Structure formats: structure tokens, C-alpha cells
Amino acid sequence: MSPFNLETCARPNILALEPYRCARDDYKDDGTNILLDANENAFGPPLSPPSPASPSQDGPLLDLSTLHRYPDPHQTTLKHLLCALRTTHAHTPRTLSPANLFVGVGSDEAIDALLRCFCAPGRDSILVCPPTYGMYSVSAQVNDVGLVKVPLLPAPGFGVDVPAVLATLSGPQAGAIKLVYLCSPGNPTGSLLQKEDVRAVLEHPTWNGVVVVDEAYVDFSAPEASLAEWVVEWPNLVVMQTLSKAFGLAGIRLGAAFTSPEIARLLNSMKAPYNISSITAGIAEFAVSEEGGGLKKMRENRGLLIAQRERMVRELARIEGVGRLRGGEDSNFLLYEMLDREGKPDNVTALAVYEKLAETKGVVVRFRGKEHGCLGCLRITVGTEDEVTRFLAALKKTLAEVRGVAPAADEEEKEVAASGVVA
Ligand SMILES: Cc1ncc(COP(=O)(O)O)c(C=O)c1O
Structure with a gap:
């Protein structure tokens, strides 16, 4: 029998680590979900592969013949x-x-x-x-x-x-x-x-x-x-x-x-x-x-995202149960409070909204209520026009449901599900 013992052989700080988890470990990208959780660029890369509609590639010419080097x-x-x-x-x-x-x-x-x-x-x-x-x-x-x-x-x-x-x-x-x-x-x-x-x-x-x-x-x-x-x-x-x-x-x-x-x-x-x-x-x-148009496309997509960010700020202010914008408007995401029935920012409400949005509406955002100074907050990545439309409708409905009915699930379980993630 080998004397090998992982617990005493591996470094204690490494043994204490949890594998990386993201919201998509809980809510898979099945191609139908709206993914507003990881601050990616909803408009995609500044290039597109050749397709039957557009046979010429709008992107880099990659010389695959030199991949052995x-x-x-x-x-x-x-x-x-x-x-x-x-x-x-x-x-x-x-x-x-x-x-x-x-x-x-x-x-x-x-x-x-x-x-x-x-x-x-x-x-x-x-x-x-x-x-x-x-x-x-x-x-x-x-x-x-x-x-x-x-x-x-x-x-x-x-x-x-x-x-x-x-x-x-x-x-x-x-x-x-x-x-x-x-x-x-x-x-x-x-x-x-x-x-x-x-x-x-x-x-x-x-x-x-x-x-x-x-x-x-x-x-x-x-x-x-x-x-x-x-x-x-x-x-x-x-x-x-x-x-x-x-x-x-x-x-x-x-x-x-x-x-x-x-x-x-x-x-x-x-x-x-x-x-x-x-x-x-x-x-x-x-x-x-600039050559080839990569930067131009990035700027175009950024403009579209900023327009949707501004639209989200305007429209979220009109949804019952959405509280204050807590951070700035300098990124492709926004940090918003979710309010309980008394109108106070609340983690139980925010967690319930986060879960229901993903599980019943296919919209994945991030619960950030446990971060310092972010009580009751969700972080929402700005999406395409269609994604934002669907998100706003889903959020309005979900908030009404959550604030009308007390959340049923055990709070401790929910906290475990929402912790240990870094993106
Ligand atoms: C603030 C910040 N820095 C760095 C990163 C990681 O970026 P990269 O994909 O280049 O590793 C992220 C990703 O979410 C981020 O939010």
C-alpha cells in the first residue's frame, strides 16, 4: 500500500480551494437562455466566419499550414x-x-x-x-x-x-x-x-x-x-x-x-x-x-451596447421593485438593487429574482448581494436589443411574482448556490 496521502502531500492553501464556479454551472447555456451574467459582449466578436449568405470571411486570414510551428x-x-x-x-x-x-x-x-x-x-x-x-x-x-x-x-x-x-x-x-x-x-x-x-x-x-x-x-x-x-x-x-x-x-x-x-x-x-x-x-x-476593419466593428458594437445600456437605465427606473442603480455607467453591466415589499433593498428578494429569472424565464444574471456594499443587488450585463427587451419583460413579471409571494426555498441553500463564483 502506497503511503501517499493527498491531504498531507498537497499544499494546504490549494487543498482549501474550491473549483471555479460560474452562474453557468447552475444554468447551462442551452442556446435558448439569455446570458447576462458574465459581462461578455452580447454582439459577439468583431469578425464573422464565412457563411452560405456571406461566403467571404470577415476576419483574419489564419494560415493553418504553419500550425506545426x-x-x-x-x-x-x-x-x-x-x-x-x-x-x-x-x-x-x-x-x-x-x-x-x-x-x-x-x-x-x-x-x-x-x-x-x-x-x-x-x-x-x-x-x-x-x-x-x-x-x-x-x-x-x-x-x-x-x-x-x-x-x-x-x-x-x-x-x-x-x-x-x-x-x-x-x-x-x-x-x-x-x-x-x-x-x-x-x-x-x-x-x-x-x-x-x-x-x-x-x-x-x-x-x-x-x-x-x-x-x-x-x-x-x-x-x-x-x-x-x-x-x-x-x-x-x-x-x-x-x-x-x-x-x-x-x-x-x-x-x-x-x-x-x-x-x-x-x-x-x-x-x-x-x-x-x-x-x-x-x-x-x-x-x-484598423486594417481589415476589426477596430471599426468593435466601435460599432460598443456603440450598440452603450445605447442598450442607456435604454436599460431609463426603463429599469420604471419597473416596480427595482431600486437604485448602485454603481456607475462606465461598463457593459449595471448594478441594481431589488426591493422587498417595504421598498428596502433585500437579498432574499434579489436571490429569488435571480433564481426565478434563470429557472422560469431563461434569463441568467448575477446575484451580487453578498458583496461589500451591494445589499440586494443584481449585476446585469447589457445585451442586444432583443435580449434587453426580453430581460425587462421577464424582470417585471418576476419581481411582481416574488414580491407578491414570500420566497419558499430555504435561504441557506440559496446562499450556497450563489457563493464561490468569481466572474
Ligand atoms: C475586472 C475584470 N478583470 C479581468 C477579468 C478577466 O478577463 P480575462 O477574460 O481577460 O481573463 C474580468 C472578467 O470578468 C473582470 O471582470
Whole structure:
């Protein structure tokens, strides 16, 4: 009998992990559901495959005959295009170059790579500002790195509590904190952070660490909101982006981290040599360039999404039982309170609405009521015009049903179903 014992052999922080769960583990994509849960781009990618109606492909020409060769480990062409896209001179007269970039398998790879680069397991920590994206803490736990939480200011602003962050970075834990993860626009808040607040953390007079600004949703925000090019001015700034949201390419898994050449060099030295496949690179290059029309299509789809976002804000205000918009309007999702019969934001109501929408109307959104400062909230991804029409009708009906009848299911079971998810 082998003496192997998984419980004593595997790392305790890994044993304590739960496998990734998303709303779609509970509510499968059967092709009929309306999926407004994962902040994807409802209009799809900025390319379309050839079809009988349109035999010419509107997308990259992928040379499949070279797939027996390894991809470019440096992704220089893609990096040039990303630099051209993000060099706006809104934040600096200087220009980004490929040396400022790391590209990874989604921005999730950059989140994890930064942690491994700067934080010693069992010793160091990261600072996060809840409510925020769940992968920062999941990655911290995987790497046995501590978590220091400084909540955002209350809704609807959800800004950085700058005095509290600065005080924490001056306090007894400061020496162990290596990274501050700021999400702008925030998930689930949908609010763009103030540039001056980011500057205040970057300018901390004694803290020796890196400020990471996650801009996954920045293309849905004001033009020139991205701080990516600002990395040329700060040795301690990383700006992460992804093609999963405005570019509608969550399936190819392409994320980027803009930073100083020194930090980019560290990240590039750590990565698996061929982390970006040739197919991913080819599609990404098409999507972020003017040539071929990738960028034009992205802008068109973004315009359509923003129009639907504005429509949702107008129409949700008229539905009985929908409370306040709690976050901002800088993303492709909105955070709304669900109200109980007394008109108060309420998690029992929000959970019941979340479940009934999915189970009886085929509309999947996200329950966020257990996140800091999000009592009674659902996070709803903006859909196509048809999806929004169906969502609004379904929500109106569901809220009337839920608020008319007390929810029957056991609350504890519902909470278990809604926990342990990160997207
Ligand atoms: C704030 C934020 N950052 C990063 C990501 C992950 O992006 P990617 O698909 O590039 O890994 C998400 C995905 O939902 C997100 O919400």
C-alpha cells in the first residue's frame, strides 16, 4: 500500500480551494437562455466566419499550414498594435513601445503573474478594495499570499477610500503589501476610478509596491479614460486590459499588462514561452487593427451596447421593485438593487429574482448581494436589443411574482448556490 496521502502531500492553501464556479454551472447555456451574467459582449466578436449568405470571411486570414510551428514567444506584431491603440497622448506626451507590454492568457494570467512576481508565498500580501473582481483573492490564495481589504467608498460613487488606502500602506502591514489591485471601471460597481485617486496611491511617500489598475471594461467608459500610456511616467504602475469585453473575444483568451520595461521584462521572463497560440494572436491582431476593419466593428458594437445600456437605465427606473442603480455607467453591466415589499433593498428578494429569472424565464444574471456594499443587488450585463427587451419583460413579471409571494426555498441553500463564483 502506497503511503501517499493527498491531504498531507498537497499544499494546504490549494487543498482549501474550491473549483471555479460560474452562474453557468447552475444554468447551462442551452442556446435558448439569455446570458447576462458574465459581462461578455452580447454582439459577439468583431469578425464573422464565412457563411452560405456571406461566403467571404470577415476576419483574419489564419494560415493553418504553419500550425506545426511554435508561435512567436514575443508577440511583437500584436504588441505594436496594442501600443498604437493605447497611445492617445491624453495622459503623457510620451509613446508606448512593445517593451512596455506583457501579453497573457486573458488578464487572469497577468493577475496571477504579478502575484508570483512580487509576493513571496506565506509572507507577502496584496491590497484589494471590495467590492471587486474575485480573481485577485483567488490568485492570492493559490499563491499562499495574504489579502488586505480596504473597502471602496459607499455606493453610488464606489471611489477609492484614498485616506484609508494610504494609511494602510503606512501602517504595520505595509512592508508585506506588494501590490494594490484597483479595478477601473470596477466589477461589480461599473464605476471608473478617479485618476487623481490612482495618482495618490502611486505617489505614496514610503510604500515600496506596485499599483495595478485593471481596465477590463475601460472601452465602455469615456474616450481616453484608459491610463495604459501613463505607465511610461510611473515605474510602479501596471495597467491590465483584455480582449474579452469590448472586443468580444473572451473565447480566445488574450489579456495585456502595460507597465515599465523593467516590470514587463520580469513578467515576460516568468511566462511559459508559447503562452499565446498562433490562432489567438492572429485573431487578436485583426481585432485591434484598423486594417481589415476589426477596430471599426468593435466601435460599432460598443456603440450598440452603450445605447442598450442607456435604454436599460431609463426603463429599469420604471419597473416596480427595482431600486437604485448602485454603481456607475462606465461598463457593459449595471448594478441594481431589488426591493422587498417595504421598498428596502433585500437579498432574499434579489436571490429569488435571480433564481426565478434563470429557472422560469431563461434569463441568467448575477446575484451580487453578498458583496461589500451591494445589499440586494443584481449585476446585469447589457445585451442586444432583443435580449434587453426580453430581460425587462421577464424582470417585471418576476419581481411582481416574488414580491407578491414570500420566497419558499430555504435561504441557506440559496446562499450556497450563489457563493464561490468569481466572474
Ligand atoms: C475586472 C475584470 N478583470 C479581468 C477579468 C478577466 O478577463 P480575462 O477574460 O481577460 O481573463 C474580468 C472578467 O470578468 C473582470 O471582470
